[in-house]
Amino acid sequence: MRIRLHTKIICLLFLLGSFFAFTVTGHAQADNKELAAKGQYIFALAGGCACHTVPKETENAGGRAFPIPFGTVYSTNITQDKETGLGSWTDQQIHDALVKGIRSDGSRILPVMPYEAYSGMAREDLTALIAYLRTLKPVKKATPQLKSWAPFNRSLGAPLWLKVFGRFSDPPAQAPKSGIERGRYLVEHVSLCSDCHTPRNFIGVPNRSLYLAGANKKIGPLGQEVPNITPDKETGIGEWKREEIAAVLLTGTKPDLDNIQGLMAEVIEHGFKNMTKEDALAIADYLKSVPAIKNKTE
Numbered sequence: 606m607r608i609r610l611h612t613k614i615i616c617l618l619f620l621l622g623s624f625f626a627f628t629v630t631g632h633a634q635a636d637n638k639e640l641a642a643k644g645q646y647i648f649a650l651a652g653g654c655a656c657h658t659v660p661k662e663t664e665n666a667g668g669r670a671f672p673i674p675f676g677t678v679y680s681t682n683i684t685q686d687k688e689t690g691l692g693s694w695t696d697q698q699i700h701d702a703l704v705k706g707i708r709s710d711g712s713r714i715l716p717v718m719p720y721e722a723y724s725g726m727a728r729e730d731l732t733a734l735i736a737y738l739r740t741l742k743p744v745k746k747a748t749p750q751l752k753s754w755a756p757f758n759r760s761l762g763a764p765l766w767l768k769v770f771g772r773f774s775d776p777p778a779q780a781p782k783s784g785i786e787r788g789r790y791l792v793e794h795v796s797l798c799s800d801c802h803t804p805r806n807f808i809g810v811p812n813r814s815l816y817l818a819g820a821n822k823k824i825g826p827l828g829q830e831v832p833n834i835t836p837d838k839e840t841g842i843g844e845w846k847r848e849e850i851a852a853v854l855l856t857g858t859k860p861d862l863d864n865i866q867g868l869m870a871e872v873i874e875h876g877f878k879n880m881t882k883e884d885a886l887a888i889a890d891y892l893k894s895v896p897a898i899k900n901k902t903e
């Protein structure tokens with residue numbers, strides 16, 4: 606009798622336990638889904654990390670060539686493939702690659718990858734972004750080796766470059782939610798408008814005195830002209846209304862009805878077009894608040 610009672614209690618406890626475990630895992634799965642959905646939005650704000658897709662090829666599998674002063678470097682596979690992508694990396698390792706430029710094997714990522722800018726991303730946004738990256742279907746595609754005519758050692762070169770020119774940021778405790786502060790946060794640390802629209806010198810150092818003032822074809826990324834997006838009326842976008850700036854980000858159509866081309870078209874297609882109107886307007890308001898700089902890029 607006593608044994609029976611014990612068995613009953615044990616069974617009951619077991620049932621309760623499984624029910625509890627089931628609800629907890631159920632909750633954890635729901636939380637993860639929510640986090641990944643938030644991360645998908647951060648991914649869109651980040652232009653869909655479009656540099657990691659060769660136009661018209663498999664998305665996020667890397668292999669796109671980027672010229673550097675002493676050769677060519679290739680963007681990497683960011684899918685969940687265990688061998689050629691991020692599948693076997695821990696969350697912390699992906700985090701360190703995103704904000705410190707350090708790979709899972711300890712080697713250095715060249716500062717072509719904008720980890721300095723991402724270092725100012727709020728932890729909550731990074732965590733969500735990493736949760737989303739975890740959902741990317743594995744694609745097996747090895748990244749080509751760095752091609753260089755110089756005897757270059759990335760584990761010596763990258764830290765040295767960063768020591769001299771690097772500009773890491775302290776992330777905010779929380780991502781700003783609205784207004785000009787939100788706009789600045791996105792322009793500098795998530796959507797990286799400043800990364801493409803601020804000219805760089807011949808060794809890739811951004812010229813802060815021309816913040817957002819664009820670059821001509823000779824020095825623009827991938828040999829493309831990037832327009833001046835400061836409020837200068839003549840050479841920038843000072844005449845554009847805030848709604849018109851937002852519309853470019855969401856639709857790729859300019860106020861003169863011309864279509865945006867090149868790298869900008871890619872970041873719009875892979876991501877910006879899915880940002881909310883509020884975020885697009887916050888970016889527009891921030892752009893209207895920065896100093897106007899006269900700089901002709903044509």
Ligand code: HEC
Binds near residue numbers: 800831865866867
């Ligand atoms: C990957 C590089 C890249 C990123 C990131 C980027 N842009 Fe651009 N942007 C370009 C290029 C290249 C063009 C020129 C497109 C063309 O010629 O049609 C351009 C064009 C524009 C134009 C049109 C200006 C004009 O006078 O025609 C605006 C406005 C603009 N970008 C705003 C932004 C904003 C705001 C962001 C961030 C949310 C951003 N861009 C992020 C590369 C980039």
